[in-house]
Amino acid sequence: MHRLWLTTALLVVFLSSSQRLQAMPLVVEAALDRQVVAPLLAAFEQAHPAIELIYRDRSTLEVNDLIATAEPPPDVVISSAMPWQMNRVNQGYAQQLDSAQASEWPDWAKWRNELFGFTFEPIVMAYRLDLARHILPPQTHADLHTLLSEQREVLQGKVTTYSPSESGIGYTLFQQDARYTDRFWDLVTVLGDADAELEANTRSMLEGLTEGRYWLGYNLLGSYAMVWAQENPEVIVQVPQDYALVMMRTGFIHRDAPNLRAAQAFMNFLLSRDGQRVLAAQTPLFSVRPDVVGPYTAQRLRDQVGDRLYPITLNASVLAFVDALRRDAFMARWQREFSRYQRGDD
Structure with missing residues (x-):
């Protein structure tokens, strides 16, 4: 009887912990106007209905400060201030994203599989x-x-x-x-x-x-x-x-992300063909992927402006x-x- 009670109690604790983990929201701190990115957020929520997304739109300097000071830290960080993002990654605030989407992402739009430029x-x-x-x-x-x-x-x-x-x-x-x-x-x-x-x-x-x-x-x-x-x-x-x-919004998963699996799902969606198709068709953020067609793509912009297009690439020179x-x-x-x-x- 005692063993049965102990087993039941442990099962209750396990289930309670699992429910709390699943219910933990995904927190994204971003320097990106919610109105502009709304179609992408809606598409992510439709693809992952079990994830509660909390998206906070702030200034670039506010986002940069929160990377080091927020308690608890955000799960995902997005900003247009590429040098500041690179600096935080070099300070060790990001963790690698090990996925097919990350490994296939263009080298000029990523840094050490930790920081990813997903717009153009x-x-x-x-x-x-x-x-x-x-x-x-x-x-x-x-x-x-x-x-x-x-x-x-x-x-x-x-x-x-x-x-x-x-x-x-x-x-x-x-x-x-x-x-x-x-x-x-x-x-x-x-x-x-x-x-x-x-x-x-x-x-x-x-x-x-x-x-x-x-x-x-x-x-x-x-x-x-x-x-x-x-x-x-x-x-x-x-x-x-x-x-x-041309600037890129860059995103990374915080090294201490409270909801790591949800953060990985979100970053993978940003880099996925489905996510980039939303950017190309429903937002003026311009997709990076070459296999995506739409009114807002990097290739279409190159066709319009030609060799006079100067992207700010993700490399060590940005840190200067x-x-x-x-x-x-x-x-x-x-x-x-x-x-x-x-x-x-x-």
């Missing part, structure tokens, strides 16, 4: 139709520089771009611009001369364009801008024709962007160039 998003300019009534809108970075130089009075206070001090992705994009054009700092100077407003995210820039506070935006995330323009026809999106940066000395030097020069005319310098 162009960086764009956007302008309000009011601009086109006064000035020919820019199609290249050189056009933008000329426009800001020659139409300073018309555009005074009506231009917006990222704040490199408040946005991880904004800082990364400016670093890339400096790499690809030797006139980058001239552009920063004329942005400052036009009293450009520096925003922490693309949404704020787009809201300003719709409200009429801004006429022109530089270095916006194309995924957000394209969705916005569909519902706000006064905003026009322009992929730069001289060169177009989070080097403290390099960041301090970059920000010091940014402040100097951006405020040059405000100081009255020639």
Whole structure:
């Protein structure tokens, strides 16, 4: 009788623990607007109805901090700030994903089977139709520089771009611009001369364009801008024709993920053909997989822009962007160039 009672008690404890494990939610901390990624989340929930998904949309800097400070930690981390993600992975906060999807993923879009770039998003300019009534809108970075130089009075206070001090992705994009054009700092100077407003995210820039506070935006995330323009026809999106940066949302499984199996299922879905088909057909996030067809694919974007498309690849060089000395030097020069005319310098 005693043995029967003990066996029954152990069985109850086992079943209770199993139920708690199954009921544990999957927590995703992401710098990715839920509205944009909603079709992908819905498809995952339909494919895995037993998993309760908790998706939290935050800024890139908030996500980066939570990787190290959240208690309990998130299961999956997603961000557009690629250097910060790479840095956290190198600090040991990620764990490998051992799956067919991970092993088959393109080398340029992954790092040590721990960090995976699963979108392919162009960086764009956007302008309000009011601009086109006064000035020919820019199609290249050189056009933008000329426009800001020659139409300073018309555009005074009506231009917006990222704040490199408040946005991880904004800082990364400016670093890339400096790499690809030797006139980058001239552009920063004329942005400052036009009293450009520096925003922490693309949404704020787009809201300003719709409200009429801004006429022109530089270095916006194309995924957000394209969705916005569909519902706000006064905003026009322009992929730069001289060169177009491309960023990837990167994701990894936290080393201390409380719900590891669910985290693995989620990451595998992001990389799967089914998940990437949702990205290509129902979101402007652009799929990476070459075997996926749809209006938003990396190959279709390459066909449109050609060899002027410059993806930010996942390799060790990206880590230089989070080097403290390099960041301090970059920000010091940014402040100097951006405020040059405000100081009255020639």
